[in-house]
Every structure is written in structure tokens, then in C-alpha cells.
Amino acid sequence: MPNSRPVPTVRRRRLGESLRRFRNDAGLNLDDAAATVGWKAPKLSRIENATAHIRRGEVTALLKAYGVCDLDVFTALEDLARDAGKRGWWQTYxxxxxxxxxxxxxxxxxxxxxxxxxxxxxxxxxxxxxxxxxxxxxxxxxxxxxxxxxxxxxxxxxxxxxxxxxxxxxxxxxxxxxxxxxxxxxxxxxxxxxxxxxxxxxxxxxxxxxxxxxxxxxxxxxxxxxxxxxxxxxxxxxxxxxxxxxxxxxxxxxxxxxxxxxxxxxxxxxxxxxxxxxxxxxxxxxxxx
Missing domain, CATH: 3.30.870 (Endonuclease; Chain A)
Structure with a gap:
């Protein structure tokens, strides 16, 4: 069975928008930013548009490539990556x-x-x-x-x-x-x-x-x-x-x-x-x- 594409939830959109903002602040285009972590631009584009998964470690690698130093930012975005597809009590309904x-x-x-x-x-x-x-x-x-x-x-x-x-x-x-x-x-x-x-x-x-x-x-x-x-x-x-x-x-x-x-x-x-x-x-x- 083929893998289903992740649903662009608000958590994923917040994560993608934040990563895009830090990339822009670093003055990097998609190609250059993706290359810093060994990716192709389309993968990073899908992450920024909330249609692809990203692991916590990958978030960390991107933030380091963008020159982010604030530990609170690392924690917040790593947690978003972890919880992006998390099911809550409301899923019962x-x-x-x-x-x-x-x-x-x-x-x-x-x-x-x-x-x-x-x-x-x-x-x-x-x-x-x-x-x-x-x-x-x-x-x-x-x-x-x-x-x-x-x-x-x-x-x-x-x-x-x-x-x-x-x-x-x-x-x-x-x-x-x-x-x-x-x-x-x-x-x-x-x-x-x-x-x-x-x-x-x-x-x-x-x-x-x-x-x-x-x-x-x-x-x-x-x-x-x-x-x-x-x-x-x-x-x-x-x-x-x-x-x-x-x-x-x-x-x-x-x-x-x-x-x-x-x-x-x-x-x-x-x-x-x-x-x-x-x-x-x-x-x-x-x-x-």
C-alpha cells in the first residue's frame, strides 16, 4: 500500500512557515538550503508547505544550517515536528x-x-x-x-x-x-x-x-x-x-x-x-x- 501524503494540519503549517522564515532570514534559497543537509529542493519545499513529514533531527540540522542559536526555538520546532501527526482526545469525535x-x-x-x-x-x-x-x-x-x-x-x-x-x-x-x-x-x-x-x-x-x-x-x-x-x-x-x-x-x-x-x-x-x-x-x- 503506498504511503499517504501527510495532511497539512495547523501544526505542520506552523512548522513549515517557521522554517521558511528562518531560511529567508539566513538569505538562502530552496536549492542552497536543501543542499546544506543533503536534500533536493522539492523535499524542503514540501516540508515548508506542510505536505511532507520531517523528523526532529532534521529540524535541528536545518536550524543549525540557518544559523539559529536560540535553544527555545530549537525546542519549540522539534516538539512541533514530533507532535505534527499526534492524535488528541478529540479524535474520538x-x-x-x-x-x-x-x-x-x-x-x-x-x-x-x-x-x-x-x-x-x-x-x-x-x-x-x-x-x-x-x-x-x-x-x-x-x-x-x-x-x-x-x-x-x-x-x-x-x-x-x-x-x-x-x-x-x-x-x-x-x-x-x-x-x-x-x-x-x-x-x-x-x-x-x-x-x-x-x-x-x-x-x-x-x-x-x-x-x-x-x-x-x-x-x-x-x-x-x-x-x-x-x-x-x-x-x-x-x-x-x-x-x-x-x-x-x-x-x-x-x-x-x-x-x-x-x-x-x-x-x-x-x-x-x-x-x-x-x-x-x-x-x-x-x-x-
């Missing part, structure tokens, strides 16, 4: 979870921090089970009840990164005040419980939560929701954009920097953390019978 979503979960599992602007929904990492089921049901126009329940399970399972013993994921979430006014006719207590969940999460040392007030001045978040995913060892960030058709990733350094600047401006426009908590608490109190 492979018939339910779309490939792009699986890619995002793998990014989240590798990440050090996530910055999220949510103008329409509470971010998945901060949702309750009931809120997850209700919102997934509303968005997923063709999913069966069983699939919706499975997707809600996945969303809750993702939240383990917030309390993982190896270093909890840091999340900075900015949520529109309009999201907090949403009500659910079938389960009237859904939003009250979700507001309580936000207050509980906001007490975690790795969670920063702000609310964008209804009377906020115009800001870059008006263009829509996005998530900035950051990694240890100074690895490049990745941006996630979502819509009805699925997920789109922004991985170019200059493009990602635009979203980072936009997030900083959104932070400056939103309510301060303490005021945000006070607003959520006031609204949670108002939903009680």
Missing part, C-alpha cells in the same frame, strides 16, 4: 468534529494564551453545558440532536486547558454586553447560570474578562469576532476566524500583528476588569426569580 475545528483544538492544547473578542457569543472555554447545547443547536442547522450533544461534550472537554497541571492556558476574553442580554425560552435559567459561570471563571488567576458596553465608541471589533492564539518559546501567533461555513486561519506574521493591534484597541475601549465583573454580577442578580 472525528466523525463529528470538522478537520478545521480539530486543528483549532490542537492549537489550543499547544497554546500558552488565547485572546478572544466575542461580539455574539460567550467564548467556548467559558461556556456552561446548557449554554453550549443551546447555542450549538441554534447555529448547527443540519446537525442531529446526537451530534449537537457530542459537540457540546467536545466544547466542555476543551475547558480542561484552563486547569491543566502543566500550566493553565491564559485567556483574555472581551465579550459584548449584548451577549449577556440573551435569553433562552426553553431553559430560562440558562443565562443566569452562564453569568455565574463567567463570574467564577473571572476569579481564576489565568482568566482576564472584560465587557464591551453597549454605549462603547467604535472600535476594530466591529469587524467581527476573532481569537488570537499564542504559544510559548516566541512561536508565531495564529488567528482564528469563524463563520457558518467553518474556520479560517490567519498565519502570516504581518497579518496576525494587525489583529494583535486591533485587540489592544478593543481592550482600551472595553470596561475595566472590575467594572466588567460588577456589570456581570448585576445582570446575574437581575435574572434570579
Amino acid at each position: 472525528s466523525g463529528i468534529v470538522a478537520p478545521a475545528y480539530a486543528d483549532y483544538i490542537s492549537l489550543e492544547s499547544d497554546a500558552d494564551n488565547v485572546r478572544v473578542f466575542g461580539p455574539l457569543l460567550v467564548p467556548g472555554l467559558l461556556q456552561t453545558a446548557a449554554y453550549a447545547r443551546e447555542t450549538i443547536s441554534g447555529i448547527s442547522m443540519t446537525r442531529t440532536p446526537e451530534e449537537i450533544a457530542a459537540l457540546a461534550e467536545v466544547r466542555l472537554a476543551r475547558q480542561a486547558v484552563l486547569t491543566r497541571p502543566t500550566g493553565p492556558l491564559k485567556i483574555w476574553a472581551i465579550i459584548s454586553e449584548a451577549v449577556l442580554h440573551q435569553r433562552f425560552a426553553v431553559r430560562p435559567t440558562t443565562m443566569r447560570d452562564q453569568l455565574r459561570r463567567l463570574l467564577d471563571c473571572a476569579e481564576l488567576p489565568n482568566v482576564t474578562l472584560q465587557i464591551m458596553p453597549l454605549n462603547a465608541t467604535p472600535h476594530p471589533g466591529s469587524a467581527g469576532a476573532f481569537s488570537l492564539v499564542g504559544f510559548p518559546n516566541a512561536m508565531p501567533e495564529v488567528v482564528l476566524l469563524e463563520n457558518l461555513l467553518g474556520a479560517t486561519y490567519v498565519e502570516g506574521v504581518s497579518e496576525v500583528s494587525s489583529f494583535a493591534e486591533a485587540f489592544d484597541r478593543i481592550v482600551a475601549t472595553a470596561l475595566p476588569v472590575d467594572d466588567s465583573k460588577a456589570l456581570i454580577a448585576h445582570m446575574e442578580e437581575g435574572t434570579r426569580p
Whole structure:
């Protein structure tokens, strides 16, 4: 049976893009760079385009040829090579979870921090089970009840990164005040419980939560929701954009920097953390019978 070509997952794309960047920084074209490790240019091209495997030792050889000296970079890229095809817990749901979503979960599992602007929904990492089921049901126009329940399970399972013993994921979430006014006719207590969940999460040392007030001045978040995913060892960030058709990733350094600047401006426009908590608490109190 012939070998199958590796799927260009986000991990492979991050690795390939990083190797391409270091090659360019070293002033080497594909032919010259490949020759330094005894390869032909097409092999290196496939690696940079995320359609070929590369072993950890080969990553090390390339980085040395490119004159990279930072040990953190060696560690980060060697680990990416090791984990590029690694199966995660989410593979159990492979018939339910779309490939792009699986890619995002793998990014989240590798990440050090996530910055999220949510103008329409509470971010998945901060949702309750009931809120997850209700919102997934509303968005997923063709999913069966069983699939919706499975997707809600996945969303809750993702939240383990917030309390993982190896270093909890840091999340900075900015949520529109309009999201907090949403009500659910079938389960009237859904939003009250979700507001309580936000207050509980906001007490975690790795969670920063702000609310964008209804009377906020115009800001870059008006263009829509996005998530900035950051990694240890100074690895490049990745941006996630979502819509009805699925997920789109922004991985170019200059493009990602635009979203980072936009997030900083959104932070400056939103309510301060303490005021945000006070607003959520006031609204949670108002939903009680």
C-alpha cells in the first residue's frame, strides 16, 4: 500500500512557515538550503508547505544550517515536528468534529494564551453545558440532536486547558454586553447560570474578562469576532476566524500583528476588569426569580 501524503494540519503549517522564515532570514534559497543537509529542493519545499513529514533531527540540522542559536526555538520546532501527526482526545469525535475545528483544538492544547473578542457569543472555554447545547443547536442547522450533544461534550472537554497541571492556558476574553442580554425560552435559567459561570471563571488567576458596553465608541471589533492564539518559546501567533461555513486561519506574521493591534484597541475601549465583573454580577442578580 503506498504511503499517504501527510495532511497539512495547523501544526505542520506552523512548522513549515517557521522554517521558511528562518531560511529567508539566513538569505538562502530552496536549492542552497536543501543542499546544506543533503536534500533536493522539492523535499524542503514540501516540508515548508506542510505536505511532507520531517523528523526532529532534521529540524535541528536545518536550524543549525540557518544559523539559529536560540535553544527555545530549537525546542519549540522539534516538539512541533514530533507532535505534527499526534492524535488528541478529540479524535474520538472525528466523525463529528470538522478537520478545521480539530486543528483549532490542537492549537489550543499547544497554546500558552488565547485572546478572544466575542461580539455574539460567550467564548467556548467559558461556556456552561446548557449554554453550549443551546447555542450549538441554534447555529448547527443540519446537525442531529446526537451530534449537537457530542459537540457540546467536545466544547466542555476543551475547558480542561484552563486547569491543566502543566500550566493553565491564559485567556483574555472581551465579550459584548449584548451577549449577556440573551435569553433562552426553553431553559430560562440558562443565562443566569452562564453569568455565574463567567463570574467564577473571572476569579481564576489565568482568566482576564472584560465587557464591551453597549454605549462603547467604535472600535476594530466591529469587524467581527476573532481569537488570537499564542504559544510559548516566541512561536508565531495564529488567528482564528469563524463563520457558518467553518474556520479560517490567519498565519502570516504581518497579518496576525494587525489583529494583535486591533485587540489592544478593543481592550482600551472595553470596561475595566472590575467594572466588567460588577456589570456581570448585576445582570446575574437581575435574572434570579
